[in-house]
Amino acid sequence: MTEPQHLPRAVAALVEQAATPEFTAWRRNIVGLGGCANPVHLVGESTAFAADSGHALFSHSSAAYGGRLLVPCGNRRSTVCSPCARVYRADTYHLIRAGLVGGKGTPETVSDHPRVFATLTAPGFGPVHTRRERNGQVPPCRPRSPKERCPHDQPVGCAMRHSTDDPRLGEPICPRCYDYAGAVLWQARSGHLWHRFTIELRRELARRAGLPRTELRLAARLSYAKVVEYQRRGLIHFHAVIRLDGPDGPSTPPPAWATADLLTDAVHTAAGRVRLPSPGARVIGHRTLRFGAQVDVRPITEHGAVAAYIAKYATKGAEAAGAVDGRITTARHLVLLPVRVHVLRMIATCWWLGALPPFTSLELRRWAHMLGHRGHFSTKSRSYSTTLTALRTARTEHRAREQYRALGLDDRPTITIGHWRYAGRGYSPEAALVAATAHPTEGESTRD
Ligand SMILES: [Zn+2]
Ligand SMILES: [Zn+2]
Ligand SMILES: [Zn+2]
Structure with a gap:
């Protein structure tokens, strides 16, 4: 949020607001938003009834706040709303951690179940400038004879030792040789590749356990x-915690054959086996979509570090790869984007392919700002641990219970019935004044 532009007017409105009987509740509501950049306004009411007697115990109404109840926007991305992203990151951390050591409704015995941390990468679509470190030394980017040239008469190698902040990192050595269509299509189908991977993994586990495919679910x-991380070259990695439970999920022990070693080998095999034909072969030539050869799978020893790692990426968007932060709506808009040339080529490829009939179902124009990726940033299977919604509900209920307790209503089982509707967004000048005073640091844009 920013300081109100017309400070005297905001102060006058605040003085006016202070004269209303709802002022204290109104102010507490704004302070409680934690500095959210763009809160949502709700109008309505809800009532909690005692589950046994049906008596109304407690009512909650937007009228108590002077007409509107403000709630945090809840945006995941730190470039959009840094305070809400922080809450999202903490929730994701607890969700991942619960799946590793138990808690929040997941039994602690899950910590004995085999689990691995796997990274699945995108394949190469042409050589890019890279920096590696070997024994504290940085070898040349791509050593080749200077005489070796691509069809565009460009050198195919690069003898430079790039610094960590070199803007060329991740850029193709020859942009015209680089397969932008392949890269964008891979990205657009990456969610489907992951889905195919989970199918292959189940098959592979069954094979290694000596079970018919259909009987795996009776045993384990x-x-x-998982979470998505954008690389400098604009393509994503999947980072995932993968766990094996007994037949009824986290509360049941896995079978004896289910070991971390077996799971590790099965992940490698399954990832290597996934193949998808890319759409539109007649238009842009045939391509087979698959994961990159670099599949990293390791047992999880430091659960806190893994949870923090996944939580960190859950609050980032494609802007980590140098892309833009919002949807691109016109070709004119595209030309003016303040992005790296490589990113612009990926966005332009999304725009170009997005208009061709074989690719319309991929909605490439709509997802151009994500460089073609349309999946969720972080997803999990149903039985992994608690959900973000459950964590949010728990937080709201905790607040409600505090209010009940303050009213002497204790922990009686209740049923809540209510109706709320959307009524707008943002801060009024006087609300912005209160928010800026309560959370002074949130005005600056925080990119981390
Ligand atoms: Zn927010
Ligand atoms: Zn280079
Ligand atoms: Zn070339």
Whole structure:
């Protein structure tokens, strides 16, 4: 939020507001938003009834706040709303951690179940400038004879030792050789590739356990939580916690054959086996979509570090790869984007392919700002652990219970009935004044 532009007017409105009987509740509501950049306004009411007697115990109405109840926007991305992203990150951390050591409704015995941390990558679509470190040394980017040239008469190698902040990192060595269509199509189908991977993984586990495919679910259940990370080259990685439980999920012990070693090998095999034909072969030539050869799978020893790692990426968007932060709506808009040339080429490829009939179902124009990726940033299978919604509900209920307790109503089982509707967004000048005073640091844009 920013300081109100017309400070005297905001102060006058605040003085006016202070004269109303709802002022204290109104102010508490704004302070309680935690500095949210763009809160949502709700109008309505809800009442909690005692489950046994049906008596109304407690009512909650927007009228108590002077007409509107403000709630945080809840946006995941730190570039959109840094305070809400922080809450999202903490929730994701607890969700991942619960799946590793138990808690929040997941039994603690899950910590004995085999689980691995896997990274699945995108394949190469042409050589890019890279920096590696080997024994504290940085070898040349791509050593080749200077005489070796691509069809565009460009050198195919690069003898430079790039610094960590070199803007060329992730850029193709020859942009015209780089397969932008392949890269964008891979990205657009990456969610489907992941889905195919989970199918292959179940098959592979059954094979290694000596079970018919259909009987795996009677012996063990696979669960996972994954997050997407954008690389400098604009393509994503999947990072995932993958766990094996007994037939009824986290509360049941896995069968004896289910070990972390077996799971590790099965992930490698399954990831290597996934193949998808890309759409539109007649238009842009045939391509087979698959994961990159670099599949990293390791046992989880430091659960806190893994949870923090996944939580960190859950609050980032494609802007981590140098892309833009909102949807691109016109070709004119596209030309003016303040992005790296490589990113612009990926966005332009989305725009170009998005208009061709074989690709319309991929909605490439709509997802151009995500460089073609249309999946969710972080997803998990149902049995992994608690859900973000459950965590949010728990938080709201905790507040409600505090209010009940303050009213002497204790912990009676209740049923809540209510109706709320959307009534707008943002801060009025006087509300912005209160928010800026309560959370002074949130005005600056925080990119982390
Ligand atoms: Zn927010
Ligand atoms: Zn280079
Ligand atoms: Zn070339």
